Amino acid sequence: MGDGEVLIRAEGVGKKFCRDLRKSLWYGVCDSAAAINPWWSSNKTVPGLRPGEFWANQDIDFEVRRGECLGLIGPNGAGKTTLLKMIGVLIRPDAGRLEIRGSVGGLIALEAGFNPVLSGRDNVMINGAILGLSRRVIKDRMDEIVDFAGIPEAIDAPVQTYSSGMRVRLGFAVAVCLIQPDVLLLDEVLAVGDAAFRAKCYNAVAKLRESTATIFVSHNMALVSTIASQGLVLHRGKVACLGSISEAVSSYESLNETAGDDPHLLLHDEVRGAKFSLAHGAEHLKTGLLNLGDSLRIDVTLDAAIGFRCVYFDIVFYDRAGEVVGHWSGPQHGKTFSVQVGMNSEACVIERVNLTHGRYALGIVIRCQDTGAVLAWSFKQHQVEIGETMPSQAPYQMQ
Amino acid sequence: MNLNETLPLTVNSPDSDRRNPGKLLLEILSDLFRYRELVWLLFLRDLKAQFRQSLLGYAWLLLPPVLTTLVWVFLTRQEVVSFATPGMPYPVFVVVGTVVWQTFVRLIQMPLLTFDAGKTVFTKLRVPPEVFVAAGVLRAMFDSALYCALLIPVMWSFGVRPSAAAPLFALVMLSLVAFGTALGLMMIPLGSLYSDFKHGLPVLMGLLLYLAPVVYAPPAAGIASTVMRWNPMTPILMGARGVLVTGSLQHLGAILGILIASLFVALGCLAALRVVMPHLVARMGA
Numbered sequence: 142m143g144d145g146e147v148l149i150r151a152e153g154v155g156k157k158f159c160r161d162l163r164k165s166l167w168y169g170v171c172d173s174a175a176a177i178n179p180w181w182s183s184n185k186t187v188p189g190l191r192p193g194e195f196w197a198n199q200d201i202d203f204e205v206r207r208g209e210c211l212g213l214i215g216p217n218g219a220g221k222t223t224l225l226k227m228i229g230v231l232i233r234p235d236a237g238r239l240e241i242r243g244s245v246g247g248l249i250a251l252e253a254g255f256n257p258v259l260s261g262r263d264n265v266m267i268n269g270a271i272l273g274l275s276r277r278v279i280k281d282r283m284d285e286i287v288d289f290a291g292i293p294e295a296i297d298a299p300v301q302t303y304s305s306g307m308r309v310r311l312g313f314a315v316a317v318c319l320i321q322p323d324v325l326l327l328d329e330v331l332a333v334g335d336a337a338f339r340a341k342c343y344n345a346v347a348k349l350r351e352s353t354a355t356i357f358v359s360h361n362m363a364l365v366s367t368i369a370s371q372g373l374v375l376h377r378g379k380v381a382c383l384g385s386i387s388e389a390v391s392s393y394e395s396l397n398e399t400a401g402d403d404p405h406l407l408l409h410d411e412v413r414g415a416k417f418s419l420a421h422g423a424e425h426l427k428t429g430l431l432n433l434g435d436s437l438r439i440d441v442t443l444d445a446a447i448g449f450r451c452v453y454f455d456i457v458f459y460d461r462a463g464e465v466v467g468h469w470s471g472p473q474h475g476k477t478f479s480v481q482v483g484m485n486s487e488a489c490v491i492e493r494v495n496l497t498h499g500r501y502a503l504g505i506v507i508r509c510q511d512t513g514a515v516l517a518w519s520f521k522q523h524q525v526e527i528g529e530t531m532p533s534q535a536p537y538q539m540q
Numbered sequence: 541m542n543l544n545e546t547l548p549l550t551v552n553s554p555d556s557d558r559r560n561p562g563k564l565l566l567e568i569l570s571d572l573f574r575y576r577e578l579v580w581l582l583f584l585r586d587l588k589a590q591f592r593q594s595l596l597g598y599a600w601l602l603l604p605p606v607l608t609t610l611v612w613v614f615l616t617r618q619e620v621v622s623f624a625t626p627g628m629p630y631p632v633f634v635v636v637g638t639v640v641w642q643t644f645v646r647l648i649q650m651p652l653l654t655f656d657a658g659k660t661v662f663t664k665l666r667v668p669p670e671v672f673v674a675a676g677v678l679r680a681m682f683d684s685a686l687y688c689a690l691l692i693p694v695m696w697s698f699g700v701r702p703s704a705a706a707p708l709f710a711l712v713m714l715s716l717v718a719f720g721t722a723l724g725l726m727m728i729p730l731g732s733l734y735s736d737f738k739h740g741l742p743v744l745m746g747l748l749l750y751l752a753p754v755v756y757a758p759p760a761a762g763i764a765s766t767v768m769r770w771n772p773m774t775p776i777l778m779g780a781r782g783v784l785v786t787g788s789l790q791h792l793g794a795i796l797g798i799l800i801a802s803l804f805v806a807l808g809c810l811a812a813l814r815v816v817m818p819h820l821v822a823r824m825g826a
Contacts, residue, residue, distance in 0.1 A: 148547075158822075166733045169823030173729055173816035176557040230552050230666055232822040238553040245550075247665060254661045256585055258592045267585055270578035271667055323547060 145207035146242065148324050148354035149228060153237030156223050157190060158197040168194070196378045197223045201237070203373055203383055207323070210355040212369030212386050214362070214393045219375040221358050225326050228356065243323025246272075248316050248346065257301035261292065261311055264300055268315045282318055289341065290314035310334050317345045325353040329360070362390050362462065394461045404502075404521040413444040415517035417505055419525065429525045433498075437491045437525065439505060442484060443517060449480040451510040454489040458501045459521065467496055477510060500526045557815050564811045571668040578667075582654075582675035587682070598686075605638040605687050609694075612755045623756040627786040628700060635694045636781050637754040640716060643684035644773065645745050647720025650676035652731045652738065659732075663821050670810060673728070677721050684713065691784070703787030712780045715795045718802035719772060725809035729816050733823055753777050772798050 159165040168191060190196070198220045205211045213221050226232045229245050254271070255264045265286055269279035287296045290311040292303075300308060313334075327346065334342070349355075350368075359365050365372065365386065372389020374382040374396065382392035408415060419426040420438040431437060439454065453471030460466045469491050471477055478487055502521040509516060572579070591597040612634045615621050625633040654676030655669060662669050695702065731737035749755070751767050754777060758768040768774045776798065779791030 146547075156822075165823055169733055169819055170730065172819040172822075176815045176819060177812045226821070227552055230550055231663065231818065233554060233556060233818040234552060235554055238551060241550045241552065243547040245666065249664050256589045258589050259585060263585065263588075267578070267581050270575070270581050271661055271665065273575070273667075276577055276581075 145209065145354075147204050147206050148242045149203075149205040149356070150240040151201050151203050151224075151228075151237065152239075154198055154201040154224070154227060154234045154239055155196055155236035156198040156220075156227060156232070157194045157235045158223070159191070159194045161193045164191075164193045198227070198234070198375075198378050199236075201375075201380055203380075205324075205354040205356065205371075207354050208351065209371065210350055210357055210369045212365040212372040212389060213356055213358045213375065214360070214365060214372060214389060215375035215381070216396070220378040221375055222328060223378075224375070225328055225356065225358065228324070229326055241324055245324045245326065246316075246320035246322025247326040247328065248313070248320070248349075249328070255300045255308065255312065258299050260298060261287075261296040261300055261303070265296075265311070265315055268312070269319055272316070272319050274319055279319070286311075286314045286318045289318055289345070291338070306334055310338055313342065317342065317349075320349075323353055325349055325355040327355060327357045327359075329358055360462070360464075362393070366390055404519075406520070406522060407515065407518040409514060409516045411446040412516050413446055414442075415444070415507070415519070416442045417519050417523060419503075419523055426525070429523065430528060431494055431525050432528045434493045434495060437494050438488055439491075439503075440486070440488045441505075441507065441517070442486050443480060443507065444484050445480050445482060445516070448482050449509045449514075449516060451477045452480050452487075452507060452516060453477045453510055454487075455506040455508055456489070456491065457504040457506075458496060458525075459504065460499060460501055466501065467494075472510060480516065494525065494527065496525075496527050498527055498529045500524055557818075559815070561808075561811045564814055565807055568668065568670055568810050568814055572670055572674060575668060575671045578671050579674045579678065582672060583678045583682070586654075586675065586679055601683055601686050602690065605635070605642045605690060608638045608642075608755075609635045609690075625757055627788075628781065629698045632695055632698050632700050632785060633757070633781065634755050635690060636784060637777055639684075639687040639690060640712075640777050640780050641749060641752070641754045641773075642687055643680070643713070643716055644720045644776075646680040646683050647677065647717060648724045648727075648745070649741060650680040651721065651724035652727050652741075654679070655728050655732055656738070659824060662817075663824060669813065669817060673725065677717070677724075680720070681717060684717075688713075695785075700785055702784055705783040705787045705789060708783040708789075708792070709780060711792075711799075712776060712783060712795055715799035715802070716776050716780075718799050718806060719776070722802040722806040722809060725806055725813065728809075728813055729820060732820050 159168055201224065203211065213224065215221055223232075225247075227234050227239055228241060229247060230239075230241065254268065256267075262283070265283065266276065266279055270276070287293050290307070290313070292307050292311060295303060295307060300311075303311070346368075355369075357365060357369050369386045372382070372384065372386040372393075373380060374389050374393045376396055381396060382389050406415065418440045419429060420440060421431060421435055422438070426437075439456065441454075453476060454469070455471065456469040457465055458467035469489075471489060476489060480487075501524065503519070503523045503525065504521060505517075505519040505523070507516040507518075508514065591600065594600065609631065613631045616623065616630050623630065623633075651673045654672045658667075658669060658672035661667055662672075727737050727741075751764075752771050752773040753768055758774060758778070759765045775791035775794035779795045782788035782790060783792075
């Protein structure tokens with residue numbers, strides 16, 4: 142694939158932004174005035190930062206060829222969308238240069254631009270025209286769009302009667318069926334709709350990707366790994382890693398581990414101390430190593446100054462990216478207990494930990510059901526590692 | 541690679557703003573032509589959508605000029621105020637004034653309003669923003685045509701025959717469209733960043749109404765007379781009455797001047813909007 146023509150080339154691209162709205166607007170006025178003033182000197186490449194500004198993107202270099210897909214990953218606010226907007230020529234870089242060959246198309250669900258009182262059909266016509274297609278072409282492909290969105294019975298009803306899912310599906314279907322760009326931008330797009338619709342989108346995108354240079358933004362590492370061939374990790378606007386997608390994903394994950402919240406323990410004012418430990422069956426879990434489907438026991442000793450009634454465990458599993466991937470709550474399993482003044486020992490058992498291979502941090506909360514008060518909260522102080530087994534089909538269901 | 545040569549190259553760099561204004565205008569006009577269907581669809585969409593949830597429907601369009609006219613006719617009939625309106629009955633004077641003024645108000649507001657409504661689209665997709673603005677201007681012209689239809693029953697019921705110069709009314713309106721659009725376009729860059737424009741415009745227009753000969757003829761002397769002499773709306777308002785009723789061509793020169801100047805200003809504003817667009821998108825947010 143490496144011999145396709147280069148369709149996107151970024152050289153030292155940088156963009157400044159300002160978080161202070163008033164200042165940001167004023168800088169916008171200044172930049173606009175500079176842009177229309179022919180006597181303004183053109184050597185304004187990389188001037189310093191003005192007060193309140195920061196580099197949302199800085200020194201970004203990369204190339205994407207036809208047929209390639211670059212996975213653009215990074216934490217929220219890392220500058221991914223800013224970079225996409227520059228590739229889409231919606232905004233100008235403040236430094237460096239971007240070269241884009243051919244047409245740029247984004248798979249953007251345009252349902253935001255839908256007019257609620259008009260029918261789905263009318264809105265499709267308008268969105269198609271916004272994408273630059275003639276009325277005849279859109280009419281010809283209307284059935285395909287309606288079919289893709291899966292709403293044949295609702296297409297002539299006003300969009301305000303649609304569910305939010307239907308709206309997104311229709312907005313997405315218009316883009317999927319009508320665009321044929323050279324450069325394809327995908328910003329978190331495969332996260333819409335139900336599983337069946339996502340599968341349909343996935344296939345449509347796969348077909349589009351064959352002949353385009355694609356940039357794919359997502360926080361779903363599993364998805365990025367299967368779709369993208371290369372990866373670019375952005376961290377605070379800078380390139381943290383540019384290489385194969387597997388390199389990029391592990392770089393991103395290590396980034397999260399270092400940048401994530403530090404483990405800590407919070408206690409209620411009337412709780413003098415709490416100690417947690419993990420166990421599997423009768424044996425104490427030192428390494429935290431478990432197999433898929435194993436049970437997990439969590440022991441706590443709590444030193445309370447006053448008594449509490451109806452207390453329960455609330456347990457959350459975080460993956461390496463810091464996303465919540467599992468949740469277990471005492472009341473769901475009919476398990477509450479009382480806390481007496483003095484030392485208390487309690488335990489809860491999660492019968493089956495259905496998580497796929499990997500390491501997970503635990504958030505353990507001991508909470509009072511009546512008042513909602515948190516007696517103790519152990520955040521990421523304990524970890525479990527699930528051994529390599531067959532991946533589960535329903536990984537997020539705790540029993 | 542041969543294909544490489546055929547694909548158009550887009551360069552996005554801090555210097556991409558520097559372009560020949562002539563080429564830029566050509567680009568804008570060809571974009572407008574290419575997206576003409578979208579202009580029409582957007583115009584129809586807004587027209588259809590605006591009154592779909594209303595009982596009175598399109599009657600709402602006619603209400604502002606009708607009410608303004610009725611209020612002033614009532615005030616003069618009750619002799620609360622009295623204005624000399626040479627050559628025509630006061631109701632005819634005031635209805636032509638409000639029709640022209642209301643058109644002007646719509647023309648000034650529509651470019652910014654439709655640009656604002658298009659925000660959700662062009663902060664995500666590269667669509668010529670002029671398309672949305674053009675749909676807005678079209679809409680203002682449509683509304684204006686409705687207002688003008690009011691003139692027929694009013695003139696007829698007061699026994700005022702249109703003068704021989706009445707066809708020139710089209711030229712006056714054309715000049716008005718160019719003038720209002722130019723002003724409306726001028727406000728887009730700042731107006732899209734600061735909402736003060738959207739809030740301030742109705743207030744300002746309500747005030748300006750009295751600095752133009754809309755409901756009364758320009759006085760012969762004093763500050764008001766000076767203001768009105770230099771107000772570009774004066775020749776348009778008085779010219780419209782002239783060609784329709786009295787047949788006077790006195791203001792035609794000024795009207796032509798306004799038309800030509802406005803066209804230049806409007807084209808300049810369009811080119812400027814193209815250039816500042818990326819800076820606006822960067823600050824507007826989605």
